[in-house]
Amino acid sequence: MAFGFEVLHKDIAGRIGRLRVGSKTVRTPALLPVINPHLQIVTPSELYRMGVEALITNAYIFYRSEHYRDLALERGLHAVLDYPGVIMTDSGSFQLSVYGDVEVGNRETLLFQQQIGSEIVVPLDLPTPPSADRGRAESELAVTLGRIDEACSLVGEHSVLAAPVQGGIFEDLREEAGREVSRRGCIVAPIGAVVPLMENYRYRDLVRVVLAAKRGLSPGACVHLFGAGHPAMLALAVAMGCDLFDSAAYALYAKEGRYLTVHGTQFLSELQELPCSCSVCRSHTPESLRRSSDRERLLALHNLQVTLAEIARIRQAIQDGTLWELVDERCRSHPRLLEGYRELLRSAPMLEPFDRSTKRRFFYRGDESCLRTEVVRYQRDLARFDLVGRVLVSFDGRPAPGFDRCLAFRPPFGPYPPGLAETFPIGQCELPSWDEPMVRAGCRGIAALVRSNPGVTFAVRCEDRWSGIVTEEVPGIEVLVDVD
Ligand SMILES: [Zn+2]
Structure with missing residues (x-):
């Protein structure tokens, strides 16, 4: 399958690119909404109509559900989800580490992901948490690289391998992991196990870890920041050179009655106004939204539209060469984001060679x-x-x-x-x-x-x-x- 990543415009280390997957193209930076087949609060075909060119779903969820496993093996993921765009599957290593009652190995998940027609497949890596000591981070990285090696020989011509960059909180390990992934010729490189950093607002550490990975990765790698999708931090992440994001936040937050904005998250119950121009907010009041029987879905649609609009704004800022201004604006919405922004500025000598000249x-x-x-x-x-x-x-x-x-x-x-x-x-x-x-x-x-x-x-x-x-x-x- 024809596969490639082309950078069209640059600003700081951020880029507008084109990820070619067979006959399909994904414009980057891109947000891949996370789809759970059991809880399709917004359907994949609706996402496609909203301009979403790629989504991500969890192979493990399909694997462990007899109904969805048989359906996907028989008809393929695109038919089951009714989605013509690019589908990426996560191996589910995170789910396995948390509540893995059905055993699945690296070889098994890679073959399964290809059998169900996933276009971007992920091996069963070991997501090393930030709390892990160096010994554990080193040995888990060695296991992950071994599984990437195995994956390189198992992924056929109809899919492309996304090779995760691990290494925990250790910058030299992240750099080494990046170098090893690029040395193996992997074009899609997810930076893994960063969710705990984002959940705890450790944006300074996030910037250190991502920039370390970037130092090791080839500039031609399409970098996926695994689990990142809050609109307030996307500009910062793109400025570091991340191209793909995935988000379950739109749906998870909606379930908890939380309303995403580019400045942070608010509870719908606390809002007297809906400060957003999306179709949901312009046709509701906070009161009518709270009372709606369709509340969760409407809130998810708002959350999604806010995030997609932010991606569009970031792309435009890259075209204009105004990404620093946008990062500055966004990172003032929370003191811990400001810490991340300042860490990025401290790394300006490293970022400078990536930046455009005018x-x-x-x-x-x-x-x-x-x-x-x-x-x-x-x-x-x-x-x-x-x-x-x-x-x-x-x-x-x-x-x-x-x-x-x-x-x-x-x-x-x-x-x-x-x-x-x-x-x-x-x-x-x-x-x-x-x-x-x-x-x-x-x-x-x-x-x-x-x-x-x-x-x-x-x-x-x-x-x-x-x-x-x-x-x-x-x-x-x-x-x-x-x-x-
Ligand atoms: Zn809205």
Whole structure:
């Protein structure tokens, strides 16, 4: 079967891609809703009409139900679920580890998943929880890699193997796991066992673990973040380079009367308004929704539409090159998401090579913006400027006598020659009144230029209020203070 993953647009480490599965195509980033054949609160054919190009279901649930097992073996998953899109099956290793009363092995589940016509199959990996010590994480990773090896020889031409990246909380193991998965030529790489991190709002650890896996994986791998599907964290996950998500949240939350938003989750019982533009919210009041006999299903439809709309918004942000702005906005909805965002910013030097070179704009949104990939790249590129003689960096761009060259200054980036005034990021950078963090960041650009031109004499011309920051960030530099 023709199978491939093609990246079309990039922003940060996020991408818009095309996952080709035979004659079908899944646009990524994509959300794969989780379907339980016993509880089809929204049917797969409805999902398809909503534009859902792929879904995921659990092979173990089919396997252990005599009714569904026979039906799927006889007619195939697509007919049983009445869904023409791409179907991925999970092996059910999580369910097996929690309540595995029916034994199933790696070989058995892989053959079964193919027999029922799944297009993306998952081996029986060992999902190592974050609490596991290093010894356990290492030995479970070895078992998982062995099962991936076995899977490579068992998966035929009608399916593609999704090879899970495990390693628990240990970044070097996640990196090694990523490398091993890519070395085996696996294109779809789910990052597994991260649900406990997300359930406990450990977004900083999530970012560390995912970026570690990404360091090991080939840039051409289609990365699935297993169990992630809350709209508030999708932008952050895409920015790290995750392409596929799966979510049972829309249905599970609906069952508990919970209403998803891009800012977090609320209880329907506490809402006086329905702050959403989807068809359910615009045709109901909170009261009519609470009283509806169809409440669970309507709430699930809302939850799903909010999540799909967020995926669309993320894709548009990647096209526009405004994903940092969207991540910044989303991650301020919860302090623990903000921790994840700051961890991502700390990793900007690692993300920078993945980022695109020009964008529509750079909106300054506070201190965090100073750490973005565009700033890292600009200051790295400053080292390429070849300068001679006496050089003035003038904060307001006005020259002064006695210098061979005058450079202007744009925080948070740093100095720039007049020729770059219209190019990205200098020309597309929108700033409020200058503040200390952005000027300080810009001064680090001056320091980079000074370091890479040791034979040149530099001076900075600025207002008195910035002179202290300049001498702190660029020690020993001559400062000419504007008196007017
Ligand atoms: Zn809604």
